[in-house]
Amino acid sequence: MRVAIIGTGYVGLTTGVCLGFLGHSVSCLDTDESKVKALRAGRIPIFEPNLEELLEEATPNLNFTGNYAEAIPGAEVVFIAVGTPPTPSGAPNLEYLSQAARCVGQHMNSEFTVVVNKSTVPIGSGNWVESLLRDAGEHRTDGSTPDFAVASNPEFLREGTALHDSLYPDRIVIGADEPRALEVLYTLYRPILDQTFTAPTYLPRPETAMAVPLLSTDLASAELIKYAANAFLALKISFINEIGLLAERVGANIAEVGRGIGLDSRIGPRFLSAGIGWGGSCFGKDTAALIATAGEYGLHLPIVEAARKVNTRQRDRVVEKLLQELKILKGRTIGLLGLAFKPNTDDLREAPAIEIAQKLIDRGVRVKAHDPIAQDRFDREHGAMGVHLCNSACEVAEGCDALVLVTEWNDYRDLEWELVAKKMRNPFVLDGRHALDREKLTRAGLRYMTIS
Numbered sequence: 001m002r003v004a005i006i007g008t009g010y011v012g013l014t015t016g017v018c019l020g021f022l023g024h025s026v027s028c029l030d031t032d033e034s035k036v037k038a039l040r041a042g043r044i045p046i047f048e049p050n051l052e053e054l055l056e057e058a059t060p061n062l063n064f065t066g067n068y069a070e071a072i073p074g075a076e077v078v079f080i081a082v083g084t085p086p087t088p089s090g091a092p093n094l095e096y097l098s099q100a101a102r103c104v105g106q107h108m109n110s111e112f113t114v115v116v117n118k119s120t121v122p123i124g125s126g127n128w129v130e131s132l133l134r135d136a137g138e139h140r141t142d143g144s145t146p147d148f149a150v151a152s153n154p155e156f157l158r159e160g161t162a163l164h165d166s167l168y169p170d171r172i173v174i175g176a177d178e179p180r181a182l183e184v185l186y187t188l189y190r191p192i193l194d195q196t197f198t199a200p201t202y203l204p205r206p207e208t209a210m211a212v213p214l215l216s217t218d219l220a221s222a223e224l225i226k227y228a229a230n231a232f233l234a235l236k237i238s239f240i241n242e243i244g245l246l247a248e249r250v251g252a253n254i255a256e257v258g259r260g261i262g263l264d265s266r267i268g269p270r271f272l273s274a275g276i277g278w279g280g281s282c283f284g285k286d287t288a289a290l291i292a293t294a295g296e297y298g299l300h301l302p303i304v305e306a307a308r309k310v311n312t313r314q315r316d317r318v319v320e321k322l323l324q325e326l327k328i329l330k331g332r333t334i335g336l337l338g339l340a341f342k343p344n345t346d347d348l349r350e351a352p353a354i355e356i357a358q359k360l361i362d363r364g365v366r367v368k369a370h371d372p373i374a375q376d377r378f379d380r381e382h383g384a385m386g387v388h389l390c391n392s393a394c395e396v397a398e399g400c401d402a403l404v405l406v407t408e409w410n411d412y413r414d415l416e417w418e419l420v421a422k423k424m425r426n427p428f429v430l431d432g433r434h435a436l437d438r439e440k441l442t443r444a445g446l447r448y449m450t451i452s
């Protein structure tokens with residue numbers, strides 16, 4: 001099928017490459033000229049494991065452009081995957097979505113086109129996009145009338161495992177009020193739904209992915225599913241962090257408590273690891289947007305609000321723990337291991353490291369940091385903060401009064417801890433992710449503490 005993807009960020013590029021790999025003819029469009037130029041030259045502007053290999057395989061079916069007139073006419077499916085960043089009120093900024101919808105509306109031809117909201121958009125956006133497309137269609141110079149339907153197809157991929165999540169998703173959700181739209185998207189996704197494609201060697205099919213459930217529903221329900229899913233995952237993390245606070249007081253081991261809870265099949269083990277809390281471009285933004293939407297209907301969502309408050313408190317607990325250990329922070333040197341909001345991505349949006357670094361700098365701390373992948377991006381986007389970036393974890397440790405594990409990159413699990421201990425002024429490690437081996441670190445002569 002002929003597909004256009006608007007926005008070549010983490011979601012749009014992954015979707016485009018996967019659909020191209022499955023044999024669809026895909027035009028990926030972005031208004032950021034530097035991204036288009038890089039992609040045309042085979043360079044990927046983000047870090048995502050295996051994306052380079054899959055892009056290479058999909059290349060014969062991919063076209064990168066900045067021109068709507070090139071990408072839209074003749075496309076049977078147009079995915080809108082532009083950013084919907086938060087505004088100070090909590091409601092998402094829909095400027096990019098409206099710009100994209102208007103441009104798509106101006107360039108659709110008279111063949112039936114399904115325009116799909118893949119961006120995470122507030123409830124009611126399907127109807128809104130439809131009206132934007134219709135208005136734009138009316139102002140076309142060639143006088144033709146576009147035939148289109150709007151669908152919602154929320155994205156559930158996780159950065160770091162985005163390709164795996166796209167090829168072997170837990171489910172595909174499609175919201176559409178027009179049956180023709182559902183039919184088109186069913187055809188598009190059929191190789192994934194039936195798992196009929198040959199799996200790439202570097203992304204083997206998991207045994208459980210024999211057939212992928214399709215949930216077809218109305219527009220509003222699909223839109224709410226995305227927000228509700230993210231809110232639920234966020235509150236699961238905040239729940240274990242809240243229990244962690246109590247565990248610490250009563251002398252219980254929160255890692256064991258999390259395991260004990262998670263073995264209950266009704267609860268499940270994932271997202272039950274205590275620590276410095278969530279970050280990233282989705283949970284904060286989407287919980288805020290959900291609360292803002294509820295507010296428009298005169299409703300409060302106290303559970304979601306509490307999840308956000310607990311998450312904020314976890315960041316403060318890092319400073320509290322450091323104060324507990326070091327007594328005075330002013331004039332200290334503290335090292336952060338990891339900057340990305342989670343391992344296997346270079347994404348720094350709402351990364352806990354940024355917030356923690358700023359809190360420490362505000363207290364007169366000299367902050368050093370390392371990240372195996374996100375360091376260059378950090379330098380470009382947050383260089384002005386004054387964090388001293390180092391080439392290795394050992395270099396960070398040099399002269400430090402404390403090290404904080406912020407992102408649980410695998411590289412940090414097997415550091416030469418004896419060497420790290422020797423380099424530190426005060427051999428103390430605060431493990432913000434319950435990821436390090438307490439015994440190993442203690443044997444190496446480090447004092448070890450977790451956030452729980």
Ligand SMILES: NC(=O)c1ccc[n+]([C@@H]2O[C@H](COP(=O)([O-])OP(=O)(O)OC[C@H]3O[C@@H](n4cnc5c(N)ncnc54)[C@H](O)[C@@H]3O)[C@@H](O)[C@H]2O)c1
Nearest residue numbers: 007009010011030031032082083084096099100119120155
């Ligand atoms: N990143 C994730 O893990 C994830 C997961 C699920 C859902 N989502 C949602 O998907 C959407 C996209 O997220 P992302 O992380 O890929 O964002 P991103 O910022 O990485 O990418 C957005 C891209 O859209 C481009 N763009 C903006 N306006 C445009 C326009 N008018 N026309 C063409 N291109 C335009 C930007 O240049 C950018 O390259 C958001 O709504 C997000 O909430 C993200």
